[in-house]
Amino acid sequence: xxxxxGEAIVLTNGDGERPVAGVPLLLRTxxxxxxxxxxxxxxxxAPAPTDPRIRLRLGTAPALSPxxxxxxxxxxxxxxxxxxxxxxxxGRQARPGEVLEVVRDGVRIRVAPGPLVTAPARRxxxxxxxxxxxxxxxxxxxAEQLLRGLENPRDGYFDRLLYRRISRRLTxxxxxxxxxxxxxxxxxxAAGMAGGLLLGLPGAGTTLAAILLLLASSxxxxxxxxxxxxxxxxSRLGHWLDVTGDTVVHLALLxxxxxxxxxxxxxxxLPAMVGLATGIVGAFAAITLxxxxxxxxxxxxxxxxxxxxxxxxxxxxxxxxxxxxxxAAAQRLAWLVxxxxxxxxxxxxxxxxxxxxxxGKSRAAA
Numbered sequence: 001x002x003x004x005x006g007e008a009i010v011l012t013n014g015d016g017e018r019p020v021a022g023v024p025l026l027l028r029t030x031x032x033x034x035x036x037x038x039x040x041x042x043x044x045x046a047p048a049p050t051d052p053r054i055r056l057r058l059g060t061a062p063a064l065s066p067x068x069x070x071x072x073x074x075x076x077x078x079x080x081x082x083x084x085x086x087x088x089x090x091g092r093q094a095r096p097g098e099v100l101e102v103v104r105d106g107v108r109i110r111v112a113p114g115p116l117v118t119a120p121a122r123r124x125x126x127x128x129x130x131x132x133x134x135x136x137x138x139x140x141x142x143a144e145q146l147l148r149g150l151e152n153p154r155d156g157y158f159d160r161l162l163y164r165r166i167s168r169r170l171t172x173x174x175x176x177x178x179x180x181x182x183x184x185x186x187x188x189x190a191a192g193m194a195g196g197l198l199l200g201l202p203g204a205g206t207t208l209a210a211i212l213l214l215l216a217s218s219x220x221x222x223x224x225x226x227x228x229x230x231x232x233x234x235s236r237l238g239h240w241l242d243v244t245g246d247t248v249v250h251l252a253l254l255x256x257x258x259x260x261x262x263x264x265x266x267x268x269x270l271p272a273m274v275g276l277a278t279g280i281v282g283a284f285a286a287i288t289l290x291x292x293x294x295x296x297x298x299x300x301x302x303x304x305x306x307x308x309x310x311x312x313x314x315x316x317x318x319x320x321x322x323x324x325x326x327x328a329a330a331q332r333l334a335w336l337v338x339x340x341x342x343x344x345x346x347x348x349x350x351x352x353x354x355x356x357x358x359x360g361k362s363r364a365a366a
Contacts, residue, residue, distance in 0.1 A: 005072045005091045005111065006039040011064060012046035013078035015135045020081050021143050021175050021230045025135050027051055029076055030058070031232045036087035038074065045078070053232055067114035072096065075117055079135045080107040081142060085149040086130025093125055100125055104132045143172040146230055156317030159222060163215075167222035174227055181228035182238050188220030189245035196252030199328055200259030210256070211325050217249060218318050246318075257324050260333055268337035276337050279344025286351035287316045297358040300365045304358040312351050 010033075016026030023031075027049055033041060033056070040057045048058040064075070072094050076082060086102070086109065094100050094111040101110040101121035109132060110121060131145040147168040155164065174184070195213030198206050224242065228234045261267050268276075290297075290308050298305055323340070327333045 005074060005094065006037065007069075007071065008033045008038045008041045008074040008076065009044060009061075009064060009117065010041060010076045011044045011078040015079045016046050016049070018135050019139075020135060021139075021146055023230075023232060024049075025079075025081065027054075028232070029080070029082060030054055030056070032082055032084050033074065033076075033087060035084040036091070038087070064118055066117055069114035070097070072111050072113055073117060075110045075112060077108040080109060081131060081133045081135055081137070081146075082109055083131040083146055083149040085151060086127055086132055089127050089129040090125070093127075098122055102127045102132055105134050105137070107132060107134050139176070140172060143175050143230070144168070147171060147226060150226055150229055152225070156314040156319040158218070158319050158322065159314075159317065163218045163222045166219045167226060170219065171223050171226040171230070174223070175230060179227075181224045181231070181233055182235075182241055184220055184224040184227060185238065185241045185245055188217045188224065189241075189248055191220065192217030192245070192249030193252040196249060196254070196256045197259075198256065199253065199324065200256035200263070202260070202263060207325075207328055211329070214253070214321055214325065218321070221246070221318065253321065253324065257328075257333060257336065260328065264334070266334035268334070272337045272341055275341035276344060279341050279348065282348035283316070283344045283351070286348040286355065287313065290351060290355050293355070293359060297355070297362050300358075300361045302358060302361055304354040304361075308351065308354050308358065312347065312354075315347065 010026070010029055012026060016024060018025045020028050026043075026046060030041060030049070031053060034054065038056055040059070042059045042061050044061050044064050046060070048060060074087060074090065090100065090102065090109065090111050097113055097116075099110060099112040099116050099119055099121045100123050101108055102125050112119065129149070129151075131142075131149045133142065133145055152159070191213045195210045195217060198213065199210040221242070224238070228238055258267075290313065294309075297308075324333065324336055327336050
């Protein structure tokens, strides 16, 4: 969101307690604006709710009225469902001194400087990102719109092509239930462990079962985050479970691969194992450094950042599961370690060179 938009006004009409995807409308609106970078919010027509998740400054006013503050402000119409993605899109499109508005299904959101908060819009935006709809819309429709607005820049290729398509439908069905995001995470870990270990057993049937369990684990890995974000239920425990679960599933899959290779008498050579281990360490270090320096290297736009974030970063996700699964199905699992060793070294060397170039450009521009 633009740094010039740090304030919002929310109009209410008595719909504040209406549940939207399991969260009262007014609270959802406040937390969505907070996620989008708003620091100060004024409520018109309703008292300020109390919730420990609210960190922005809250105030109230009897009516919407112009102010002398020329800074841009987000104004959310009464009975309106919005999300972070829409607010950020408005922030990218807004211009100083201008009234910008999005209207959809009879509800609206706008951006305007303080003196023009009640003035008619001079420009209407057909926003393609985010959610804007009436609070009275069917619950299923609201959930589907909010899910489409969730964006995760760390998603891998298979997340975008397959896993998200399935997880969004599952998440929409889980929203009305008492099932927690952490429970979904645990179920995903269990499915992934079972699938990884099952891959170590011979036979086409067990390989198919392993593939289905790993697919279920990947879908649930997407689903737990969607559920947590829609309910504003992110937690340190959830983050720890997610990170730990990924590691456990990775280890289970590697154990299954080792078990399968040992059973077939095709264990890789020591040089291949050492090459794979050093390649994995290098790849992990390169992608971690890339993520930690993201803000610094993005100060100067360049093709290096697009490759690091759009091509290499997705390859560090669960997408790599497709290689051992495909080789196991083709009964060529012995090829995995040598091929992965070469691929890991190509990956980290490429990432390191791109990172060096991107950071060099950033330093030169400073």
